[in-house]
Each structure stands twice: as structure tokens, then as C-alpha cells.
Amino acid sequence: MTASHDMLKPHNSSADKSRVRLWLRLLxxxxxxxxxxxERLRTTYNVTLPRFDVMAALYREPEGMLMSQLSKYLMVSNGNVTGLIDRLTSDGLVQRTLRDGDRRTSVVLLTKAGRENFEQMADSHREWVNELLSHFSPDEAETLAETLKVFASDWEGEAR
Amino acid sequence: MTASHDMLKPHNSSADKSRVRLWLRLLxxxxxxxxxxxERLRTTYNVTLPRFDVMAALYREPEGMLMSQLSKYLMVSNGNVTGLIDRLTSDGLVQRTLRDGDRRTSVVLLTKAGRENFEQMADSHREWVNELLSHFSPDEAETLAETLKVFASDWEGEAR
DNA sequence: CTTAGATATTTTATATTTGAAATATTTTTG
DNA sequence: CAAAAATATTTCAAATATAAAATATCTAAG
Known part of the structure; x- marks a missing residue:
């Protein structure tokens, strides 16, 4: 299934290494x-990163998302999303609704409290990311983001 | 602490967005x-990614590593490493030794079985990474890795 | 309509992960 | 030396995560 065969060369390890090195750096x-x-989300807003991720995803979709959409978008398992939404729901930040004719599905969306809560955090989050990525100029950031887009979308779910 | 103050401009959101976009793509x-x-490690070798990561770290250090070194290198908590090493030990892939004069520390290293096990997986892992990052030429990979090195090392622990 | 298959989600068991507290040991200070 | 501070690791509780199985619902074929 791989792109290269190893009949002529048993190992093309010089090419190998640069991509592995890139992967380790990326990671x-x-x-x-x-x-x-x-750490900053925890100390500043007493929120976990997974919760923030879920709220960020939902904030972009005022109509709400299906559990399966959330799972695909965040690239985590179904069961994981169930637990996160359970806890966010019991904290009043998120709610499940049954708008469809399909009783298998439940549409999840931020409550008013959840939206307001997220908006506060989002400002800080944007500033923090800018600080932490300040080594990149905006132009460099654009370029690099474009580069990464290409190969990330190979495995990404559509998410909407 | 941030590089820019917002006295003249309340929001420099155009610069903001490109770095946030980069971060989301990176993530x-x-x-x-x-x-x-x-997924491939699981189906092919019945090993979890965290276990693979630990074994990879230990493979590079034949003399072994302290728990705290592992924790810093892998950027996970101390308690996490304890559990992982516990399970790897009970599977015979890793062992704790008390070589120091310091009885607080324990040096962890791969057993013979652990080394052999890892060597098998490492070949596949290298091929998979090359396949998954095949959009990057070796040269591009080098360049990009160099770019990422710069800002990653700001927060990285020394790890040795 | 009824059953077989497909789809969406939850449940379950287990592993991973964090952050705080506890334990053990070493080092430093008075 | 003895007490205090620092260091290294483990323990603990809670949250997060996966993968498989179970449940519920819908769709389609006959």
C-alpha cells in the first residue's frame, strides 16, 4: 500500500529520517x-481543554451539532463525546434538543450561559495563541497554515 | 509579559487570526x-500509542531514564508515567533498577524483550510516518522541521 | 407490514491523563 | 546534628479517551 517499493534499495533511510524528524517536531x-x-485555561477559567474544544466547536454552529459531527470534527471517539456533553450539560453550558424527526439523533448546542462563558475565554485564547506563536510573522503563519491544510485534509472528517 | 501592548490598538485582530488559523491547522x-x-499500532502490534512513546524514549537511552526525565521528555505528568511504567513492567517490556546512591530515584530501561519488541515496531512506524507525510519532500521536511524547532524549544524540557 | 441491514448514540471495561496530596529521601541551614 | 527546604516518585480522585458491545431507531427490500 505504500508509495515506494524496496526492491532496488532495501532502505531509503535518508529520506525517511527527515520526515520522521518533522513528525517528532510537529508532535x-x-x-x-x-x-x-x-494550563492557562485551567488557572484562568477553571476549564479543561477538552471542554474548551467542545465549546469552541459548538460556538461556530449556532444551530447545534449532532454527537457524531462533534466526534468527527474533534477526532475523538463517540463515547468520549457522550461523557463530555453529559458533564457540560449538568453544568448548564450545553443542552441536548430533539428537533429532528429522527429520534436516534440529538442536536447539541450551547446555552446562553455557555455562549457567554465561551466568549470570555475565546478572547484570552486568541491572545495566548498569538503570544505562543509569536515567532511566526502573520505572513509566515498564513503560508505555513496553507502548507498544513493540504495534508491534514487527507484524513480529516468533513465535520459538516 | 506579552510582546505587544494594546494601548493604541484595542485589537490587532488581522494578525491574530493568521496565528490562530495556524494553530488550529497544526492541531x-x-x-x-x-x-x-x-490505529495502525493497535491493529498491527496490539500496542497503545502512549506505550509506544515510552518505549521510543527509552530505546534512545540504553543507560535508562529517570521517571522525571521521562515525564519531562514526553511532556506528561509524573503520575501518568508511573502508571505506564507499571503496566509495561508487568508485561516484561521495561524494568526499574536502583543503580544510584539516591534511593528516591529509579532508573527505568527496556528489557531485552522490550528492545526487540520496539525494534520491530519502529520500522513500521518510520514507514507509516513517511507515508503519512509524503506530501512533503525530504527538503521541505527538513526546512519545516527547522522552523518548528525554534519555537518548540521555548517550552520544551531539556530531557537530558 | 416485517425483517434485515444501516445509522446514531450510549454503555461498558479498561487505559490514559491530569493535578493535588502524600510519601520517601536527600540536601541545606542554622 | 536537627529542622526546614528541596527533590523524586507514588498515590489518589476525577476527568478524559479508546474500542467494543449494546441499545434504539430508521430505512429498505420483499
Whole structure:
């Protein structure tokens, strides 16, 4: 299934290594930033990163999202989303509604409290990301984002 | 602490957006690749991604690592490492030793079985990463890795 | 209509993860 | 030395996460 066969060359390890190195850097950079954002969200707003992610996803969709859409968009399992929404619901930040003719599905959306709560956090979040990525100029950021778009969308779910 | 003050401009949102967009792309790309690797490690070798990460870290250090070094290198909490090492130990892939004069510390290293196990997986892992990042030429990968190195190292622990 | 299959979500069992507190040990200070 | 501070790890409770199984509902074929 791979793009290259190894009949002529048993190992093309020089090419191999650069992509592996890129992957490790990508992973470490992302983890470092994610950890810093997690910490700041916790100390400043007493919210976990997964909760913030869910609220961010829902904020973009005023009509709400299906559980399965959330799961695909956030790239986490169905069961995970169930638990997160359960807890967010019991905190009054999110609600399930049964607007469809389809009783299997439930549309999830932010409550008024949830929207207001998220809007506060979103401002800080934007500032933090700008601070943490300040090594990139806006132009560099655009370029790099465009580069990453290409290959990320290969596995991404449509999410809407 | 931030590089810019907002006395003249209350919001510099155009610059803001490009970095946030970059962050979201970075996050989604990483999650997509991570998810694919997780899936392949599970179906092919019946191993979880966190376990693979621990073994990869230990493989690079034949002398072994302290729990705290592992924790810093992998950017996860101490308690997390304890649990992972507990389970890897009971599977015979890892062992704790008390080589120091310091009885607080325990040096963790791969067993023979652990090394052999990891070597098998590492080959596949390298191929998978190359496949998943095949959109990048080796040169592009080098360049991008260098770019990411700069800002990741701001928060990275030294790890050795 | 009725059953087989498809779809959406929840439940379950287990593993991972965090952050705080507890424990154990070493180092430093008076 | 003895007490205090620092360091390294484990324990603990709660939240997050996965994958598989169970449940509920819808759709389609006959």
C-alpha cells in the first residue's frame, strides 16, 4: 500500500529520517503549546481543554451539532463525546434538543450561559495563541497554515 | 509579559487570526496523524500509542531514564508515567533498577524483550510516518522541521 | 407490514491523563 | 546534628479517551 517499493534499495533511510524528524517536531511543538493552553485555561477559567474544544466547536454552529459531527470534527471517539456533553450539560453550558424527526439523533448546542462563558475565554485564547506563536510573522503563519491544510485534509472528517 | 501592548490598538485582530488559523491547522494535522498511527499500532502490534512513546524514549537511552526525565521528555505528568511504567513492567517490556546512591530515584530501561519488541515496531512506524507525510519532500521536511524547532524549544524540557 | 441491514448514540471495561496530596529521601541551614 | 527546604516518585480522585458491545431507531427490500 505504500508509495515506494524496496526492491532496488532495501532502505531509503535518508529520506525517511527527515520526515520522521518533522513528525517528532510537529508532535512536540503541538504538545508544548497544547500543554501551555491547557494550563492557562485551567488557572484562568477553571476549564479543561477538552471542554474548551467542545465549546469552541459548538460556538461556530449556532444551530447545534449532532454527537457524531462533534466526534468527527474533534477526532475523538463517540463515547468520549457522550461523557463530555453529559458533564457540560449538568453544568448548564450545553443542552441536548430533539428537533429532528429522527429520534436516534440529538442536536447539541450551547446555552446562553455557555455562549457567554465561551466568549470570555475565546478572547484570552486568541491572545495566548498569538503570544505562543509569536515567532511566526502573520505572513509566515498564513503560508505555513496553507502548507498544513493540504495534508491534514487527507484524513480529516468533513465535520459538516 | 506579552510582546505587544494594546494601548493604541484595542485589537490587532488581522494578525491574530493568521496565528490562530495556524494553530488550529497544526492541531488538526497532528491529531489526524496521531490518530492514524495509533490505529495502525493497535491493529498491527496490539500496542497503545502512549506505550509506544515510552518505549521510543527509552530505546534512545540504553543507560535508562529517570521517571522525571521521562515525564519531562514526553511532556506528561509524573503520575501518568508511573502508571505506564507499571503496566509495561508487568508485561516484561521495561524494568526499574536502583543503580544510584539516591534511593528516591529509579532508573527505568527496556528489557531485552522490550528492545526487540520496539525494534520491530519502529520500522513500521518510520514507514507509516513517511507515508503519512509524503506530501512533503525530504527538503521541505527538513526546512519545516527547522522552523518548528525554534519555537518548540521555548517550552520544551531539556530531557537530558 | 416485517425483517434485515444501516445509522446514531450510549454503555461498558479498561487505559490514559491530569493535578493535588502524600510519601520517601536527600540536601541545606542554622 | 536537627529542622526546614528541596527533590523524586507514588498515590489518589476525577476527568478524559479508546474500542467494543449494546441499545434504539430508521430505512429498505420483499
Amino acid at each position: 512536540r511543538a503541538t504538545r508544548a503549546i497544547e500543554g501551555e493552553l491547557r | 488538526r494535522a497532528t491529531r489526524a496523524i496521531e490518530g492514524e498511527l495509533r
